[in-house]
Every structure is written in structure tokens, then in C-alpha cells.
Amino acid sequence: MKTTWQNPPTLLLITGLSLAGLSLSLPQIALSQSPPPSSLPHPESLIANFTDDLAEADQLFEQVEQLYDQGKYNEAIPLAERMLRLYQNVHGEDHLDISYSLNYLGLLYQNQGRYEQAEPFYRQALEMYKRLLGEEHPDVAASLHNLAALYDSQGRYSDAEPLFRQALQMLKRLLGEEHPDVAISLNNLANLYSSQGRYSDAEPLYRQALEMKKRLLGEEHPSVATSLNNLALLYQSQGRYSEAEPLYLQALEMRKRLLGEEHPDVANSLHNLALLYQNQGRYSEAEPLYRQALEMRKRLLGEEHPSVASSLHNLANLYSSQGRYSDAEPLLRQALEMYKRLLGEEHPDVATSLHNLAFLYSSQGRYSDAEPLYRQALEMDKRLLGEEHPDVASSLNNLALLYQSQGRYSDAEPLYRQALEMRKRLLGEEHPSVATSLNNLALLYQSQGRYSDAEPLYRQALEMKKRLLGEEHPDVATSLNDLAFLYSSQGRYSEAEPLYRQALAMRKRLLGEEHPDVATSLNNLALLYQGQERYSDAEPLYVQALAMRKRLLGEEHPLVALSLNNLAGLYQSQGRYSEAEPLLRQALEMYRR
Template sequence: MQKSGMVVITAITGMGGVGKTELAIRYAKEHEASYPGGICWFSARESNLAAEIIQFARLYMKLEVPQELGGKPLVLKQQVEWCWQNWQSSSGLVLLVLDDVTNLRSCRELLPKANHFRVLITTRLRSMDSSVVEEISLDVLEPKDALQLLTSLVDEKRVQRELQTAKELCQWLGHLPLGLQLVGVYLAKKPPNWSLTKILERLKEQKLLNEALNPSQKQLEQTLNTAERGILAAFEFSWQELNPTTRHVAKLLSLFAQNDFLWEWINSASQRLSLTESEIETANDELYQHHLVQWIEEKEGYCRIHTLIRQFLQDKLASTSSSSIEDSTEGLKMNYKQAFAAVMVEIAKEIAESATREFITSVQDAIPHLIEVAQSFIEAVRDEDLIFLFVGLGKFYIQQGLYTLAETWYIQCLSTVEIRLGEEHPDFVESLSNLAEIYKLLGKYTEAEHLVLQVLALKKSLLGEEHPDIAEILNKLGVIYYSLGKYAEAEPLYLKALEMRKRLFQEEHPYIAITLNNLALLYDSLGKYTEAEPLYLKVLEMRKRILGEEHPKVAMTLNNLALLYYHQGHYNEAEKFSLHAVKIDKHFLGEENPDFATDLHNLALIYSAQKRYGEAEISFLRVMEIKQCSLPKDHHLLTDTIYALGKMYKQMGCYTKAEPLCIKALDLDKNLLGDEHPCVATSLNNLAELYNLQGRYTEAKPLFIQALKIWEIRLGMNHPNTVICRNNLENLLARISSIPST
């Protein structure tokens, strides 16, 4: 692992239970000082390894992984390659551990190529490319070592007294460490008169019994080799030692994903099975004493179970017979799943729309288990909780700007709710609304409009005209029309929503602040600055009082005020509000969040207007990185930054740098918003101004004419943008007419 000048890839191979993961853990702990660049551990069994790597890079390495480069979208594999290429190498060697790899081909495709990486793979498979990978085949123990391990677990006198039987016992267990550990722990708890001969006989009897078990256990047997079948018999010894309540807890363990889990979750699920605190504590002790669960030193309160143990526990759950908890066998199995699912749903409910960076990190470990419920045990989720599981997953990814991943869960939510609850159920309508929201975030406004109109019709039929939900949908529809540049259609929707919310809620309600903010944003866009400012100030006052001085919603309002003052040319006032918004969102959301990127974009606009071009350029380029990571390549927010950067280069006189950006912004706006959107007019006017400055009058003229026509129709004859464009066109025509004909 310490070879220099090359990436080193080492694979520990061997059967389940031989100690591959334990060896990797021991190596990582003992050689931590050799890897100043950090140690990254991924559970690679049946997981989306590419997504895990990208998410790790975003959360912990603070890398802004782009979704496209050079105008071309990047697939997951290319994004992973980008992560490795941009991983900080100045700190020194990095150890990357991929534990329990089950798909070698896909794993190899994702490995780094930079020579500051050292890769350690554990796998049961033995088909690694020896020209690339150094393979360490971790075979079962040598007979003498197996005997030594058994002796260390039991008692030397006891082993020496029946030395030949002890050797037979080791051989029967296939000299496999996990099996020896299970039997050794079992023996250590028995009185001295329990002979090794008696244990060996019982193991053989148990193996014969296993061979005559139900179909689910037979299927498990078929997947195991001879030594692993020996472990199954040894596991039965441990299982028989557990008291009935501990077995309930053990079966719950089998439902978790093959990832670390918090014992608190087990505790909560066990209580839902009517187990007492005392019984759960006993289960904790027994499972640990029998080596069926491992506590993780580095993560307080977290534990894990071996892959084979998880398989055996899943088999126990599958072969569950009726008990006092439930009369029917299937009912009892469902009880376990329902208890597990209920705990995960409660975690999903805690994921808020404005979750902080710290909260996202804290809930990270629960996400694989939420996904396990969504993919494998959705039938165990109660009807009234069904939507919360998917919404929690969606919010988790939205808060990181991973809108495409959120879209996947919202689509699955809609499908699942429709099948189980039907199209008339309120949660189906809510699922439509959530999907519309993610389409809005993705810039898919037409799809969002279609869904919101559908939601509005369904809500009215279910709730009537006078209901808070109707006001919410009117507000959402107004936002979509505003985004589409349909300002005349957005305003009456905002006003109606505001009127309803004032009737239905008290004056200080957050929902009223939302609509006031949207209305102010509309007036700002229409150039009605004197109408927008008092609304923004009122929203700021309300949100500070309701949410506190340093909340992301407060930052959003500060940001909007900054833009308003920027549009009016009050740059010092704008900068003050913008810097405050940046500070709040940087602290609460982190520098990877799209909302932080919006703050930084607006600050760059102000710097550019103040001719502080160096500061503006740094900010714009940083915003581009963030947005390329979190947004589709044709999203309007990304286009906004491309446009603004091109405009700044134009102001600086850097025409060759400005032109491709101005053209790209115009093309993206047309493709996304259509030919008649006000943003398209803005891009047309900007490109026309660039051509005008270069003396390319014949190219500038038709662009000014198109922009003026759009603004006159959409914003009115007296809007500041319309007036500026009209003056630009008139000056251009005067300049053209003054040019002598040839």
C-alpha cells in the first residue's frame, strides 16, 4: 500500500466470515498516520457506489460536482471521475476503502487513477485483474491458528483436556474465524462440565436439522459454502441461548440496510413491539456478548452486524412462527416490519424544508435505512404515513441541491400513493403538488403548471373554495406564471391568495409573509419599486419576529431587498443587505447550497455595478461551479449567471470573452422559456448592446427591435427596461443614419 508514484489498489478476498472487514478496519486504524489526506470508507454491498462517492465529495470534501462540462451532461461515472481529479492532493495520501464489493466490474470503473490514492477492497469474489490489483487471498485459518483462536476464547485447560476433539471442532467449522468466535463465546458461557465432544455432537445435529428446514432456510443454505453452513449451525447455538424478547430485537436488526445504524432506532422499534426498557437492555447485552452485533468505537451509539449474521437473522424473520405478539405468522412478520418502518418514518418527518447543513449531516446515516423501507418494506408503512417517507427523502436531496434525485422519490411517491390510496385521496393531491414543486426547481415550468392546475381542481372539489390549501395553490400557480414571464396572470393570483390568507390566518402568519414576498418580487420585476419596498420591509420584520434574526428565510428577504436597491442604483445599500444574506446562508446552509449560490450571484451583480470587477468575477465563477453541480445544464438560474458574467465582460470591454456567454445565455433562455419571455428580451438587449459597442450595427438592430417588442407587450411602454431598450434602438438608428453612404 505504500508504493510511490502510482495509484495502489489492493483487494482482500475470501469467503464470508473469514475476517476481511476486520482486517481492513485494523489496517485503517493502525496506519491512520500514513494517510494525512484522510480515510474514506464506503459500504459497497449492493449499493449505488457512484452516488455514495459523489454525495461524500459534496458533504465532506466540499466539492461542487458538475452535472455538465463544456455544454455536455456528465453521467454518474464521469462525475465520480471528476471527484477523483479534483480531490485535494496537497494533504498527502488518501485511503479509500470499499467494503464488501459485490460487483467488481462496476467497482473497477469507478476507481481513481491519481497516484495519491490507495484503494483497499474487500470482496468475496476472486476475479480481480492481477495486472492492476494486488490481491490478498484471505483463506481460512491454518489448523494451528484456528485451535489458538478457539483456545483464546474458551480456556486452555479445557481445550488441552480434549485436544483431538478441539481439532475436529475447528475442522468441522471450516477453520473460519466467525464460526470459531460464535462457538467459542457460546462455550465460554457454559460450565466446565460441558465437554467439547458434546458441543461438536450438537453442532452436527443442528446441521442435520438445518438441512430439513423450511424453504426459505433451504434457499439460504444453497447460497453458502461448507464452512459457512458450519457457521449457520454455530449461529443456531447462539440463537438458542437468546431469550425470546432478545430474539424479537434480533429480527428487527435484519430489516436494516447493510449500513451502520443507531441503537436508539432499535430501541424505538422494540418499544413498538411492546418490549420494556429492561428487556431491550437485556437484548443489547445478549447480542453483544454473543458477538451478533458490533459497536463502532468511532461513532458513539452506532453499531453494525456482519453480512452473514444479517442473512441468518433475515432467515429467522422469514421463518417466524406465531407468538404472543400476534396470532398469525404473517401478522407477526408484518409487526416487525411496521415497527421498523414507523421509526424510519418519524426520522423522515423531522427533515424540514429549510434544514441546516448540520442537520443534513446528522441525518445522513439514516438515509440508507429510509431507502430500504421505501424499496423493500413499503407495504409496512401505514396509509397515513405513506407520503412522509418519500417527502423526507425528497427534502433531504433538495436541501443539497440534488433536485434530480429528489424528483425520483417524488415520482415514486405519486405512483405508490395512487396505487394504494387512489386519485381521490388528499395525499395523492399532495404528491402531485410536491412533484410540481420539484419541476419548478428544475425549471420545468410547463410540467409544473399542468400539475398545479390539476391540484387546484382536485383541492376545490375536496375542500371547497375557502380553504388554506386553495390559497397555497393559488400562490404556487402565481410563482409559476411569474417564472414563465406571465406577470399579468401572476398578480391577481397573488392578490387573491393574500386576501384569503389574511382572512384565514392571523396577520403575523408565515404564509402571509410568503405571499407578500412573492408580490413584492413581482412589483420589483415590473419596475414598481415604491410598491415593492414596503412589502419587502414588512416581510423582513415579520420573519425576524417569527423565525429569528438569522434564519434562511430572513436571508432570502434580505437578498430580495438587495436586488431591489440594486435595480434602483442604490449599490451601497444593496451591498449591505446582500452581505448579510450571504453570511446567514453560508452558516446555515453551507457553500454548496443553491440558495447560497443565489446570494453570491446577487452580490456579484452589485460588485459589477460598482466596477469592482475582480471581486465580481471571482463570485460569478464560484456561483457557476455551484449551479453546475446542483442544477440541470439548461436551468434558468444557471443561465442567469452565464448572462451576468457575459454582461460584466461586455462592461469591461472584454468583448471576445463576453460574446460566447451572451449568445449561450440567449439560446438557453429561448429553449427554456420560449421566444416571448421577458428574460429572452433581456438577453437580446444585452447581445445587441455588445454588437453596438463593437460597431456591428446591422447585427444589433434586429435584436434591439425584438427585445423592445417583447418588453412593450410583457412589461408595458413605461417599464425601465422598455425605456432603456427604446433609447438604445433610437440611438442606434441615429448612428446608422449618420454614417455616410458609400
């Protein structure tokens, strides 16, 4: 009789979480001004042509800006390219209008995931700003920020950090320590640290940015709401859900007051709160928020917008968590097709969509459908992000998990090892994703009966999670659970029981009494008691886990079938065959469906 443990693969989910940045980071320049006549020693007809070109370029700028806001990057790029050519025709090679256009093209390509094409535009814009404005200018700092953000998107954290720091110091020198742009710069550096799992470095910067915005902009300002949102996201990443929720709610209410009920940032707040509830297993509270955010985005941004695709993705993921696979699949397919239309076939978000659809198929045991999608996503990640990127490591991890599910252990092990080594190189030895890779490799060894290989990896992952995430984090409870399961598999029951109990108590404290992970802990502790023939101790736990899974996940969830199967196995062990048979039949019918 097998149990289950909560050690999901690393999924690359499009969450739509609202992080503050330098918006477009574009300087405010007068695009409608014609060059002064003294600088145009040309015939009148040529001056007229230049004036016409300038007018067309200004008009194109408005169109590009509108298309960008609509998420129609493919349509915007050719217009932005023509805008650049027109400004070059009017101004020559060095002019702020040209640097502005270069910066915009970099932004458009970055949003399409075309990072290699974006970088030269950002670099050209940066060098031009330096020539025209001098090395020390706020627009130079903005350009440094944009280039750093690009590197962050590519997982090039060591390249991004010095640029973020350089921009921050420049803004402090030019604008003073107390300026809103300094707060935004602090926020962006904190985002980078958070991406690297450097939460203790990120938190003081987020707090400093929040307090600075309150002082400079007032307590009631949209930028303050964004800082509250980002601090909440940090807490959520650390499993500090009780601290995250009030900040999310505060940001949501503030945005409603300041921006109105119908605003994209309100939709983002609803989306983020829904994701928090989903992580807590509060599915009935998460679904209406996801739906509300989805409908709002459709109304405000149009049916065809990347944020709409993001909403479809996360609603589908919620359904998948509940075992509602037939509800999830059409949404994932819809999101995938939308990303392809809006962002092009070759975009990281398309790769993410392929990953999530593959994971759905894998969850249903449709391994032959899942594998080609995982492989396609892996190759796409390599092409778009480069061989050395954290998302490539996640792709390798997910493909390895698929092979492990199929019992293809010899195929899975080299992929897990490759993902582990890549994460160490890219993220550093001390990162939560490294702990996840250690845990996954240990799980593989356990599946092969290689217990002496698995145990040190489980212990290393557990200690790393405690150091990085704190003693009180759901992932620590998961590691305790997995180590206990290893001991139980070896018949080391006296060592397993206290770990199972510790994981159960921790999950109740951190996630609440009503959470799927609590049901899993009850199930695993019951299995331990069954192995010790402590049947009277095991039965109430199995019954409690079954009832909880029905309430939280629905009657037709695979984990409900597993609970039925486990309870039937207990009855069989006691010779209570008449009670076991209907449960086994019920579980079998569910598996067939």
C-alpha cells in the first residue's frame, strides 16, 4: 500500500503577480517639437518633409503606446521600428527621440521574450543617453535599470545586480536619498534578491521602499499599494501566509479607493489574493477571486491580452489542484493559443504553457501526451533563454519527474543531477530550488530502494530549508514528512513517528486545520500505525483524511480514491472483508473514470 507525499515538481506558472518597476522607464521628452529652423540649412521642401516625418513619428508613438498597453507587442514592433527610422531621418543618429525609440523597442522585444534582440537596443539607448545627457543623469539610471531587468529575466543575476546597484546610487546622488525614484530602485533590487531566494536581503529593501513612499507620497498613493503587494508576495514566498494576507487585502482596498473598482491593478490584487488562498488550500475562496480578476481583465484590457491568458492559466491550475482536470484542460489550451497569437510561437510564456499542459497530462497518467510537451518546452527554454537559465533547470526537473512516474529511473537520474548542478551554478549553493532538487533526487533513490543514498540528501534538503526559509515554513514540513516516509519504508517506525507528528502539527499551524496537506499528514501517520499493526490508532486518521479530502478536493479527486484504497487496505489487514470490498470497488471505479 503506497502513500502520497507533498513534493510537487517545480512548475513555471504565470501568476500575474504585480511587481513594481520603473514602468516603461522612458524619459519625458517633447516628441512634438520640430528642430529649430537654424539647425536645418535645407531647402523648404526638405524642411517640409522633415516636419511631415516628425509628425508621423509622433503619431506612431501614440499608436505604439496604445498597442503596448493592449499587450499587442507583435503589432507594435514594426510601428516602433518605423518610428525609429523616421526620428533618425529627422535628427540624424544622436537625439533623445532616437534613444527613447531604442529604449521602447528593447522593452517590446523583452515583453515578447526575444531577449537577445532586446539587449542591443537597451545598450544603444544607454550609450546614447550617456553621450547626450552625461554619465550622471536620471535617464541614464533608468536605462541601467532596464538593462538590469532584462538580465534578471534571463536569469543573469550576477550581471543584473551591479547595474541595479549603480542605478540606485546614481539616483541617490542626483535626486537625493528621499525621492520616489530611489524607492522604486530599492524595490527593483529587492525583486532581484527575491528571485534568487535571498529573502533576508530583500525584506529590508522592500520595507525601506514602503516607508519612503509613505513619507514622500502620502499613505494613500497607488505606489504605496504596490509596495504593500510586493512585501506580501515576499511573505507568501516564505510561507508567511498570515502576514501576507492583511497586506494583500490592504493593497486591494487602497487600489479600489484610489483607482476605482474597475482598474487593471485591482484585477492584479484580486489575482494575487486568489493565489495566496490557493496556496493555503482555500480553494472555495480562491475561485471567485480568480474569476472576478479574469472578467475584469477582459473588460478593461480586451479579450486578447496576455494578462487574460495569465488569468486563464491560474484558474486552470486551481482546477488541476482540485482534480478537476476536465475543467482545467480547455483553459490551459485556450491560454496556450492566446500566448502564441499575442506573443508569437517562440516566447517563454508559450514554453510555460506547454509545461503546465504537460503537467496536467502527467497528473492524469497520460504520460505519452505529456512527454512531447515537456521536451518541446525544454528545447524552447534553451533556445530563448540560453542553456544556462533557472527555467531550463526547472524543465529538466519536470521531465525527470515524468520519467520517475513511469519507473524510468535510469532516464530520470541524469536529468535530476543536471538540474541540481545547474541550480547550484546559477542560484548559488544556498537556494530553495537547490533544496528542492536535493529532495527530488532523494525521492528517486528512495523509489529505487537506495535508502542509504536517499537519507543524506533528505537531511541536507531539510537543513537547507530551515536555514533559508525558517523553521516554520510549509516546505520544512514537507521535508520532515519525506524523511519520515523514508524511515517508515525501512521499518524505522520509532524514528518516523515523531517526524510525522511534527509535520502534521506544523501544517495545522501554518496552513490551517482544513488543508489538503493536513489530510496527507493524517494519511501518512495512519499508514505508519497500520505498519505497526496499531489498527485502532490508524482507522480514525484514515477516516478523517478521507472526509477532509472529500470536503476540500471534491468527491471525484484521485486522492479521495487513494484514501478509499488505504482504508480498504486497513480493513483487509483486520479481516474485515465485507467493509473493505465496497471501498475497493468505489476506488477502482474512480481510477477508471
